[in-house]
Amino acid sequence: MSAGGDGGKAAVAEPIGSARKLAERAVADAHRREWAFVLAATARVAGDLDLAEESVQDAYVAALDAWTRDGVPRKPGAWLTATAKHKALDALRRERVFRAKMPLLVEPDETDMDDTEEDAVPDDRLRLIFTCCHPALAGEAQVALTLRLVCGVSTGDIAKAFLVSEPTMAARVTRAKKKISAARIPYRVPEASELPERLDAVLTVIHLLYTTGHTAPSGADLVRADLVERALSLSRMLLALMPDEPEVRGLLALLLVTDARRTTRTDAEGRLLVLEEQDRSAWDRAAIDEGRRLAVDAFRTGRVGRYALQAAIASLYAVAGSYATTDWRQILGLYDRLLKVWPSPVVALNRAVAVSMVRGPEAALDEIEALERDGRLAGYRYLPAVRADLLRRLGRHREAATAYRAALDLAENEAERTFLAARLAEAVKSGAVDSGSDRSSEG
Amino acid sequence: MAQYGILIYSPAPADPMDITPDYLELLDRYPAQVEALGGQIVTGFALQPSTTATAIRGDVVTDGPFVEAKEVVAGFFVLEAPDLDVALRIAKLNPATRDGGVEVRPLFVPPAE
Numbered sequence: 001m002s003a004g005g006d007g008g009k010a011a012v013a014e015p016i017g018s019a020r021k022l023a024e025r026a027v028a029d030a031h032r033r034e035w036a037f038v039l040a041a042t043a044r045v046a047g048d049l050d051l052a053e054e055s056v057q058d059a060y061v062a063a064l065d066a067w068t069r070d071g072v073p074r075k076p077g078a079w080l081t082a083t084a085k086h087k088a089l090d091a092l093r094r095e096r097v098f099r100a101k102m103p104l105l106v107e108p109d110e111t112d113m114d115d116t117e118e119d120a121v122p123d124d125r126l127r128l129i130f131t132c133c134h135p136a137l138a139g140e141a142q143v144a145l146t147l148r149l150v151c152g153v154s155t156g157d158i159a160k161a162f163l164v165s166e167p168t169m170a171a172r173v174t175r176a177k178k179k180i181s182a183a184r185i186p187y188r189v190p191e192a193s194e195l196p197e198r199l200d201a202v203l204t205v206i207h208l209l210y211t212t213g214h215t216a217p218s219g220a221d222l223v224r225a226d227l228v229e230r231a232l233s234l235s236r237m238l239l240a241l242m243p244d245e246p247e248v249r250g251l252l253a254l255l256l257v258t259d260a261r262r263t264t265r266t267d268a269e270g271r272l273l274v275l276e277e278q279d280r281s282a283w284d285r286a287a288i289d290e291g292r293r294l295a296v297d298a299f300r301t302g303r304v305g306r307y308a309l310q311a312a313i314a315s316l317y318a319v320a321g322s323y324a325t326t327d328w329r330q331i332l333g334l335y336d337r338l339l340k341v342w343p344s345p346v347v348a349l350n351r352a353v354a355v356s357m358v359r360g361p362e363a364a365l366d367e368i369e370a371l372e373r374d375g376r377l378a379g380y381r382y383l384p385a386v387r388a389d390l391l392r393r394l395g396r397h398r399e400a401a402t403a404y405r406a407a408l409d410l411a412e413n414e415a416e417r418t419f420l421a422a423r424l425a426e427a428v429k430s431g432a433v434d435s436g437s438d439r440s441s442e443g
Numbered sequence: 444m445a446q447y448g449i450l451i452y453s454p455a456p457a458d459p460m461d462i463t464p465d466y467l468e469l470l471d472r473y474p475a476q477v478e479a480l481g482g483q484i485v486t487g488f489a490l491q492p493s494t495t496a497t498a499i500r501g502d503v504v505t506d507g508p509f510v511e512a513k514e515v516v517a518g519f520f521v522l523e524a525p526d527l528d529v530a531l532r533i534a535k536l537n538p539a540t541r542d543g544g545v546e547v548r549p550l551f552v553p554p555a556e
Contacts (some may be wrong), residue, residue: 183549184445186526
């Protein structure tokens with residue numbers, strides 16, 4: 001059911017109700033697909049993010065009536081952009097006398113452009129993304145602005161996803177927008193020399209969105225699918241805009257391969273299943289294949305960063321026929337490389353799990369104890385959880401029970417708590433059967 | 444162009460007479476670096492050590508800086524720069540960032556009538 005020509009009539013013979021439905025669907029579709037494009041282009045004309053946002057919202061409202069009446073245009077994004085730009089310019093003309101002379105959204109000067117020999121692609125969406133993820137904004141503000149401005153998610157929905165009240169989230173977004181205009185955070189893609197650092201901030205925001213959705217730090221549902229979908233589509237958008245950046249490829253690879261296991265991470269009752277217990281036949285093979293291909297491409301560039309390395313590790317888990325036959329040696333090798341480019345104690349903790357599979361739980365326990373002495377992971381729920389699991393595998397049930405209790409004290413996610421409580425009960429029972437003996441042969 | 448106040452923080456008491464020769468040399472080079480990066484210093488001042496400061500809160504007068512901290516304001520300058528990215532690049536080169544730090548704060552411009 002397509003429109004005739006440019007702005008042509010769509011299915012004039014159909015009753016009004018149906019035309020309305022078509023328009024509604026087209027508007028919803030354009031909101032999901034084209035929001036960033038429309039807002040980014042409008043922001044350049046408006047010179048102010050607030051005005052741009054308002055104009056784009058008005059354009060979407062206008063689209064509903066116009067498209068019901070005239071049919072859905074062939075290029076909805078272009079229609080919306082033209083309409084939003086018009087509205088912004090009208091508002092600027094009306095308010096010119098009231099506005100400060102200074103443009104609120106800073107665009108690079110012509111001379112600025114000449115300074116850099118290899119300027120990145122001047123796609124407006126990229127400018128928008130880099131402005132939202134500017135390091136001068138607080139991390140939580142970067143995330144909120146990206147969802148609000150790049151994805152068009154309502155402030156209320158962002159607040160729900162991050163478990164804060166709507167006024168709190170609204171204040172966060174407003175403060176960030178005000179800083180962009182008051183401090184003149186420029187609306188541009190960073191120069192080549194700054195790109196690695198600035199791109200890392202963008203990737204961090206997308207990854208954080210994903211992990212927040214993937215394992216909600218608290219609340220009843222383990223997965224908040226909407227955030228996961230947003231992160232995936234942002235990651236795809238970024239790859240389309242920056243096809244030559246291996247880490248952009250690496251991030252999408254990581255998200256795809258991790259997400260391929262989404263439906264198998266909990267059972268029918270919402271209980272958490274560990275990797276060993278998951279139904280491998282239900283994993284999304286197409287997503288795994290796409291992720292692996294992207295990871296391989298990223299490795300071919302020879303500029304391997306932390307996202308490509310994590311994607312490669314996740315791929316090895318995903319292609320193994322079973323937990324036991326996973327290529328743990330190669331995983332450990334990749335973790336060694338990852339630890340070099342990203343010396344984080346969380347990486348060291350994950351590496352310890354690989355150590356336990358290659359050299360045994362005893363060797364891994366040494367690594368855990370080193371991490372405990374290090375202190376940076378104090379309060380991190382997975383540290384006692386991994387320790388508990390290693391002790392369980394060594395048959396040291398009473399020590400395992402203590403570690404499970406420590407992990408339970410720190411876990412807030414209901415699915416994780418249920419899992420830990422069950423393991424604790426097992427450990428207590430086995431500990432009692434051992435009647436005080438700390439060591440028994442592993443089952 | 445926008446104007447930013449750059450506040451220089453140094454370990455208390457931030458006595459300008461204690462500045463080392465190599466720090467001085469970095470300071471000497473700074474204005475040229477500012478211009479090379481596309482900025483301009485409009486005006487700037489160094490302050491006497493924080494031990495010479497007097498704070499007033501309400502009607503209570505006390506000896507010392509307003510906020511007791513390990514680092515104190517050692518001076519400030521007004522920078523003109525096209526945008527925050529340029530201002531931050533310039534601020535990062537300030538020698539104070541070695542053992543203290545700087546704060547970049549846009550100057551308030553009253554909205555036009």
